[in-house]
Amino acid sequence: MSPVTTDTGERPSELTAILIIAGAIGCGLLAVMLRYRPLIPGVSSAAQLVDQRAGAQDHFLTMATIEQAHCSESFMARLRHETASFGERVELKRDFPYKLKRSAFWSVGFSLLAVILMHVLVSLVEPGVRSLPVHQRLRGLAEQMAQKPGLNRLAQDLKALAAKLEDPKIPREEKQTLAQEMEKKVVEQQKKEEQQENRDLLSEAASTMKGVEQEQSASGQDQQKDQQKGSGGIQSNLPQKGQGDSKQSQGGDGESKSDSSAQPSKDMQKGNSAQGNPKEPGQDKNQQSADAKGNEPDPKQPRNDQSKEKTGKSEGASKEGAGKNQASEEPPQGAPPAERFYKTGEGKEGIRGARYVTVQLPEEVAADAKGESRAAKESKGIRARPQVPVSNAPLPAHVPNAPTEKQQVPIEYRGIIR
């Protein structure tokens, strides 16, 4: 069961759970009241019952309900006298014996059953509701580790990581990378550790780290899926590093047909890290191929970033190409990035060495190209959009004093102008 969290790590409070339970109990009580309220005897009903038993022709009913101020004295005296004589006919213990109905026992039985069921349900739901946010769990672990002499440094790192995870300004990818690094450290420490107690603590920390990665990747993918739905994409036949098979990415529909891109989703289902798991065979393969191409990894960069950058389209197929990496969508800011940040075949000038580039248009443009009528488009529910091709190809860097692009003279004027 995946923990219920929001982007900021908030969880449904206990108050909500209490309110839901209180609401359910309230509704139940209301239903019982509505069901049984008519059965609660009022004064007139009770008087009528006594009248029936005594054969008093509504003497008791009149006596119990009439407003005496509006009645003649003699009539009231007479009614009182008659009612008293009828009263002798009624013996409460004999005529109205107190006994519990069978339905009362059923009611008690069902109530007990309901209470037990509720208790069981609450105990089942409670851990999910009560589980702490990740950063708090990490802090707790860090505090425990701090008490162990050999784990002090790791504890400090954990605390720092918890603080970063809590910070909403830090991008999700960075958090994920940090978590991966920390997991690696923890695993290494676990291997070195001899004490069983410390090992347990470290294994708990490792599993928590895995949880963090999973959360980050899952939320990141969901967000990107929403953003990239229906937008265009780019396909090319560029040679792709770190990829043995021919792989195409289709950012437009947010799905990848390649095997490597399908793998992370399977892993995610299994609860493993989708992107930064160092044990993933595909990623290892990518890294190996990147090394083989001679691109030296930057030791200062996190390992996952390295693999991402170097594998180029291979990674794009599984991450960016799958439309699930938000960072790739961000517009370039500040100075143009270093050359090593460009994907294979791309440079400062744009895409180099591409034999062809396929620009995937939004649905409407594609429909126009196919020659579909407006009615057919409307029937499909396609909204009118500006007919501008959309691509996620990186734009050339803006140079302030660069000469503006020359517009070509239309063909029909060329002769005249010449």
Place this chain on the structure above:
Amino acid sequence: MEPEQFQETFQRLETEVQKVIVGHGDLIRKVLIAFFAGGHVLLEGVPGLGKTLLVKSLSHALGMSFKRIQFTPDLMPSDIVGTEVLTENIGRREFQFKKGPIFAHVVLADEINRATPKTQSAVLEAMEERQVTVFGESHILESPFMVLATQNPIELEGTYPLPEAQLDRFFFKLLVTSPTPAELREILKRTTGTESDDATKVLPEDSGKLVNEMNQLLRQVMIAPPIEDYVVRLVHATQNDAQNGGQPNGYVKQYIRFGSSPRGAQSVILGAKGNALIEGRVHVSYTDVEKIIYPALRHRLILNFQAEAENVTADQVIAEVIKQVPKN
């Protein structure tokens, strides 16, 4: 006056009328209840069942003035309420009001549905206001005043059915049924021999005052609020118009065009009070209501065409309403 006195007087009157009328005990009782409640009664039955005789015997037993008006198509309103005639008094000629037959304690309007609506409406003011207006001058009627009208349900040719407004002014509508074989034997014995019994006068000379006292006593009978509510719910249940607080059920919706008026509820309560007093009680019970509701409401429910086509009577609708309206 005490309830016992009321009961005794009532029983004596019943006995006296029953000396002449064989059977119809319930009918006589309800006529007397209506009389002491200050209402008018519409008697419906085929000819020859003793309707006129019943009224005559009753007036005789009460010792009050009695007039009979035979309603015919050419009867004029002035024939009922009276008119001003030119008289000569000590050499002077002047108009003098000549009272019509309506000026009596008990008036028998025989075959009331044979007169034209114009003539029928002449009785309207008399029944409700207990006064008549002739040439702009109002004349107060005798007190107590009771109209006992009869109508024949089978001879409808040349008749003018009573308008709803006039029907509503009758306290009860009583159905005169054919006598049982035993009753018929008794009728034959009494009427075909030499001996004949007449009702003797029960009430004293100043019977008007006594009747008024009995009327006041009847109104003092207590009714519990839940029973009053029950009457209200019954009357509302006959109304097809939910906007006015009516709660029509399927049966009512199917057969009733118009439900009972508030006068219907008044009749039920007053009739139930009278019934309670006769039975020796000073309070109304549910059984009193159920006994009285039929004569009090049957002429106030206007049934639709479907009811007529399916021979559904007002009594059947009332029975269904009683079945469906809970007592609590």
